[in-house]
Amino acid sequence: xxxxxxxxxxxxxxxxxxxxxxxxxxxxxxxxxxxxxxxxxxxxxxxxxxxxxxxxxxxxxxxxxxxxxxxxxxxxxxxxxxxxxxxxxxxxxxxxxxxxxxxxxxxxxx
Amino acid sequence: xxxxxxxxxxxxxxxxxxxxxxxxxxxxxxxxxxxxxxxxxxxxxxxxxxxxxxxxxxxxxxxxxxxxxxxxxxxxxxxxxxxxxxxxxxxxxxxxxxxxxxxxxxxxxxxxxxx
Numbered sequence: 702x703x704x705x706x707x708x709x710x711x712x713x714x715x716x717x718x719x720x721x722x723x724x725x726x727x728x729x730x731x732x733x734x735x736x737x738x739x740x741x742x743x744x745x746x747x748x749x750x751x752x753x754x755x756x757x758x759x760x761x762x763x764x765x766x767x768x769x770x771x772x773x774x775x776x777x778x779x780x781x782x783x784x785x786x787x788x789x790x791x792x793x794x795x796x797x798x799x800x801x802x803x804x805x806x807x808x809x810x811x
Numbered sequence: 812x813x814x815x816x817x818x819x820x821x822x823x824x825x826x827x828x829x830x831x832x833x834x835x836x837x838x839x840x841x842x843x844x845x846x847x848x849x850x851x852x853x854x855x856x857x858x859x860x861x862x863x864x865x866x867x868x869x870x871x872x873x874x875x876x877x878x879x880x881x882x883x884x885x886x887x888x889x890x891x892x893x894x895x896x897x898x899x900x901x902x903x904x905x906x907x908x909x910x911x912x913x914x915x916x917x918x919x920x921x922x923x924x925x926x
Contacts, residue, residue: 733907733913733914735913735914735915737915743919743920744901744917744918744919744920745854745901745915745917746917747914747915747916750913750914752913790853790854794913797842797859797861797907798844798856798859798869799844799856799915801853801854801855802853803851803852803853804853
């Protein structure tokens with residue numbers, strides 16, 4: 702089955718700086734790559750996604766890039782704010798189900 | 812539009828007791844999933860139902876059973892709870908055939924403690 706690895710596991714940045722979280726996947730059949738944000742005690746929520754026929758997608762301060770050849774994709778958050786502090790999960794979907802990375806705990810220091 | 816509704820939100824069980832976690836979605840999604848979330852281990856798939864009438868094992872199915880009651884409802888049953896099943900459980904739904912529904916919508920979670 703699919704194996705998704707996510708790095709780093711923890712990340713601290715100063716407010717206003719950028720944050721980058723990277724994931725790799727193993728199954729070339731994966732064609733959809735969502736990112737989820739989970740605040741403490743809450744449910745994961747989809748923040749951005751990308752399909753395999755697209756190399757980059759942006760939504761305001763958030764962007765995702767995909768390199769199908771290298772089988773990796775990344776989340777970029779610019780101009781970070783304290784409310785960006787959360788755990789972020791990447792995922793890949795080769796079929797019906799998703800495979801998740803183990804999460805990155807992002808702390809934005811005011 | 813409630814999305815995905817899970818009940819209960821909290822539960823404490825004694826070892827050996829049984830219980831059923833309920834999940835319902837009102838988005839007409841075909842696929843539904845049950846995950847458990849443990850510290851440092853991310854989200855692990857217990858069971859899923861790709862469509863009404865089908866269920867399949869995920870990564871960690873032992874000790875659990877599921878029922879896809881109809882298109883809306885997907886329940887998770889613990890027949891004889893064990894302390895190792897202490898976790899936060901999330902139900903989710905999606906539908907690759909529906910525009911905008913490729914990604915999961917999660918329920919609010921059930922925090923289960925087995926003592």
